[in-house]
Amino acid sequence: AQKVTQAQTEISVVEKEDVTLDCVYETRDTTYYLFWYKQPPSGELVFLIRRNSFDEQNEISGRYSWNFQKSTSSFNFTITASQVVDSAVYFCALRQGGDDKIIFGKGTRLHILP
Amino acid sequence: DAGVIQSPRHEVTEMGQEVTLRCKPISGHNSLFWYRQTMMRGLELLIYFNNNVPIDDSGMPEDRFSAKMPNASFSTLKIQPSEPRDSAVYFCASRGGAGGTDTQYFGPGTRLTVL
Numbered sequence: 001a002q003k004v005t006q007a008q009t010e011i012s013v014v015e016k017e018d019v020t021l022d023c024v025y026e027t028r029d030t031t032y033y034l035f036w037y038k039q040p041p042s043g044e045l046v047f048l049i050r051r052n053s054f055d056e057q058n059e060i061s062g063r064y065s066w067n068f069q070k071s072t073s074s075f076n077f078t079i080t081a082s083q084v085v086d087s088a089v090y091f092c093a094l095r096q097g098g099d100d101k102i103i104f105g106k107g108t109r110l111h112i113l114p
Numbered sequence: 115d116a117g118v119i120q121s122p123r124h125e126v127t128e129m130g131q132e133v134t135l136r137c138k139p140i141s142g143h144n145s146l147f148w149y150r151q152t153m154m155r156g157l158e159l160l161i162y163f164n165n166n167v168p169i170d171d172s173g174m175p176e177d178r179f180s181a182k183m184p185n186a187s188f189s190t191l192k193i194q195p196s197e198p199r200d201s202a203v204y205f206c207a208s209r210g211g212a213g214g215t216d217t218q219y220f221g222p223g224t225r226l227t228v229l
Contacts, residue, residue: 033216035217037220043203043222043223043225044220044221044222044223045205045207045220045223046220047217047218047219047220050216050217052216091157095216100145100162100164100169100170101147101159101162101170102159102218104156104157106156107156
């Protein structure tokens with residue numbers, strides 16, 4: 001069985017603070033892919049990153065960084081120096097290697113307060 | 115490059131009416147997915163196609179829902195008759211391309227309101 005858990009339903013931080021969104025996944029496959037998507041208030045789903053199970057290197061893209069740890073089955077997302085425009089719902093997702101479908105977590109709603 | 119295109123962006127209809135949602139995937143993508151998003155149930159996969167062929171429609175709620183993909187550049191999701199509980203945002207996503215990338219790219223969604 002595969003599952004994605006985003007335990008944080010809602011987070012509020014003040015602008016310029018760092019914030020980490022947690023994602024824990026379950027899968028029996030050794031080959032799998034992990035994703036993060038952003039859904040801003042305008043409603044579209046924006047792809048942020050994809051990681052495969054064989055690449056545990058952390059990734060940094062501007063103020064965004066991702067920490068993938070197979071030992072704890074986690075793929076956490078950190079925003080450094082948050083900005084109001086980062087306010088959105090963030091979804092973590094999992095695709096098992098032999099499957100077409102993606103399983104989404106329930107999302108974390110992030111509020112960045114000015 | 116154009117992303118996934120969905121139309122209409124908003125649809126308001128009355129219970130019992132037929133609703134047709136449209137999707138144009140990214141050119142060259144060979145997989146297409148229809149999702150529904152509600153506050154109560156989150157993101158649900160309704161159906162997906164590979165190379166225009168429906169592969170898994172187990173997420174389609176009931177017979178009132180149907181989906182087609184007559185060619186590689188067009189898909190429809192039809193609800194007939196519509197009911198208030200069908201009110202949701204419907205997303206289309208596509209995936210594929212050279213090398214078979216694994217990322218699904220989403221359209222802007224259609225917000226459906228059934229009165």
